[in-house]
Amino acid sequence: MSKITEALQKAAKEREERLRQQQEDKVPPPSKEVPSQSINKKGPPRALPTVPLSPPSITGLDPHLVTYFEPHSPASEQYRLIRTNIQSLNAKNSPHTLVISSSTYGEGKTITAINLAIIMAQDINKPILLIDGDIWKPQVYQYLNLTPKAGLADFLTDNISLESILLPTKINNLTVLPGSKAVSNPSSLLESAKMKHLLTEIKSRFEYIIIDTAPVLAVTDAGIIARETDGVLLVIKANATKREVIQRAQSVLAETKAEILGYVLTHVEHPIPDFIYRHL
Ligand SMILES: Nc1ncnc2c1ncn2[C@@H]1O[C@H](COP(=O)(O)OP(=O)(O)O)[C@@H](O)[C@H]1O
Ligand SMILES: [Mg+2]
Numbered sequence: 385m386s387k388i389t390e391a392l393q394k395a396a397k398e399r400e401e402r403l404r405q406q407q408e409d410k411v412p413p414p415s416k417e418v419p420s421q422s423i424n425k426k427g428p429p430r431a432l433p434t435v436p437l438s439p440p441s442i443t444g445l446d447p448h449l450v451t452y453f454e455p456h457s458p459a460s461e462q463y464r465l466i467r468t469n470i471q472s473l474n475a476k477n478s479p480h481t482l483v484i485s486s487s488t489y490g491e492g493k494t495i496t497a498i499n500l501a502i503i504m505a506q507d508i509n510k511p512i513l514l515i516d517g518d519i520w521k522p523q524v525y526q527y528l529n530l531t532p533k534a535g536l537a538d539f540l541t542d543n544i545s546l547e548s549i550l551l552p553t554k555i556n557n558l559t560v561l562p563g564s565k566a567v568s569n570p571s572s573l574l575e576s577a578k579m580k581h582l583l584t585e586i587k588s589r590f591e592y593i594i595i596d597t598a599p600v601l602a603v604t605d606a607g608i609i610a611r612e613t614d615g616v617l618l619v620i621k622a623n624a625t626k627r628e629v630i631q632r633a634q635s636v637l638a639e640t641k642a643e644i645l646g647y648v649l650t651h652v653e654h655p656i657p658d659f660i661y662r663h664l
Contacts, residue, residue, distance in 0.1 A: 385539055387543040400611040404529055421522075422438040428576075429430055429633060438513050440521075444471070444529035445527070445528060445529055446527040447527075447644070449495070449498055449527065450463075450499065450530075451463050451491035451499045451500075451502040451503045451506070452502050457592060460503065461503075463499045464503055466500060466503075466617070466624050466646075466648060467503050467504055469646065470482065470617075470645070470646075470656050471557050473515060473645060473646075478614075479522045479585060479645055480592050480614060481583070481592075481593040481595070481612075481613040481614050482592070482595065482613060482615065482645065483595045483596060483606055483609055483616045484496055484497040484500070484596050484616075484648075485518075485597045485598075485599065485606035485610075485617075485618060485619065485633075486599055486620065486633070487599055487600055487601050487618075487620075487625055487632065488599045488625070488629070489599055489602065489652060491553065491619045491620070491621040491624075491625060491650060492619050492621060492648075493518075493597070494516075494523050494596050495527065495650070496617070496619050496648050497514060497594050497595070498514065498528065498596075499503065500594055501514035501558055501592075502558060504594070505556060505558035506556070506557075508557070508592065508659050509590065510535055510590075510591035511557055511588055511590045511593075512557055512594070512596070513550075513559050513560075513561060513589075513592070513593045514558065514559070514560050514565075514591055514594050514596070515536065515560075515572070515586075515593060515594070515595045516536065516560070516561065516563030516596050517563065517595045517596055517597045517606070518559070518563055518596055518598045518605075519536060519564065519565060519566045519570040519573065519574070519598070520565070520598050520602070520605075522535060522536075522565065522604065523563075524562060524563060525554070525560070525562045525563070525594055528553065528560065529551070530551055530560060530562060530566070531580075532549070532551055532560075532564070534548065534562075535549060535561070535563045535564030536549070536561060536562070536563050536564060537563070537565060537566035537567075538564045539576075539578075539582070540566075540573045540576060541566065541573065546582065546585065549561055549562065549647040558572065559590070561586075563596075570605070571605050571608060574605050574608045574609055579609075580612060581614075583612050583613070593613075594616065595609055595613065596659075597610075597635075600618075600633040600637060601633055601636065602628070605638075606637070607636060607639070607640030607642045609638055610637065610640065610643070611640060611642055615644065615645035616637060616645060617636075617644075617645055617647070618633065618634075618644055618646075618647050618648070619647075620647055620648055620649050620650070621653070622649050622650065622651050622652045622653070623649050624651065625651070633640060654656060
């Protein structure tokens with residue numbers, strides 16, 4: 385396990401323990417109206433990473449969802465940077481429907497998609513939709529500890545309403561369209577007229593749509609969906625994904641005429657400075 389993963393898991397455990405302790409002791413959480421930093425009479429609030437004022441009300445979330453647990457941490461700032469870069473990509477017609485993919489499994493697509501969706505929901509006061517478009521290995525619901533009754537593949541194969549699969553989350557402004565495994569022909573489902581119709585419908589309802597997908601080199605899904613969107617963010621696992629593998633993924637996407645908007649490097653190992661440890 386990497387140092388960052390260990391630190392995040394330790395921090396999440398400690399936070400849950402603090403929350404449990406707080407509930408047992410019936411100590412009221414700090415008031416939202418009076419943030420604890422501004423009580424500091426010695427000077428202005430310090431720009432240090434802080435534990436969120438509202439303690440996490442959803443337990444069982446994956447500790448890698450730093451944008452939820454530590455919205456002002458340096459890691460969350462990196463997701464914020466991705467958000468601002470996306471928003472400033474094209475001033476007149478900036479991308480609003482984004483596919484998150486990578487060359488292979490395990491590179492951090494789903495974690496990136498969720499963190500980006502959370503940061504957008506927190507920072508942009510408009511409805512954001514996160515779609516789990518990986519119908520081979522849907523995992524968004526696990527990372528967010530959701531219990532969907534049905535998902536994307538069910539919607540595309542059965543006669544169920546869109547409303548019945550849209551899940552509100554406890555994160556303000558964030559809705560999830562969960563994934564479900566397709567029994568047969570997963571890729572052709574994504575090419576169906578119903579999928580196109582779905583995207584048209586949700587584009588009119590949500591400000592930003594983030595779509596997590598299966599890896600580019602495993603199946604054709606990412607390219608198929610990307611054609612109907614504004615482009616792809618390609619996730620790359622640092623010190624793991626080989627240059628030739630990335631190049632193959634790039635050419636597969638180019639063949640499907642999907643535009644690569646940018647790249648996200650994950651699993652970056654660097655020592656965590658002391659002051660961050662103090663606030664984890
Ligand atoms: N940015 C990251 N930094 C460190 N570890 C990460 C990061 N993103 C994901 N991981 C780790 O990699 C695992 C796989 O991530 P996931 O997003 O499920 O990959 P994918 O969707 O590409 O298959 C996660 O369980 C987590 O342990
Ligand atoms: Mg995934």
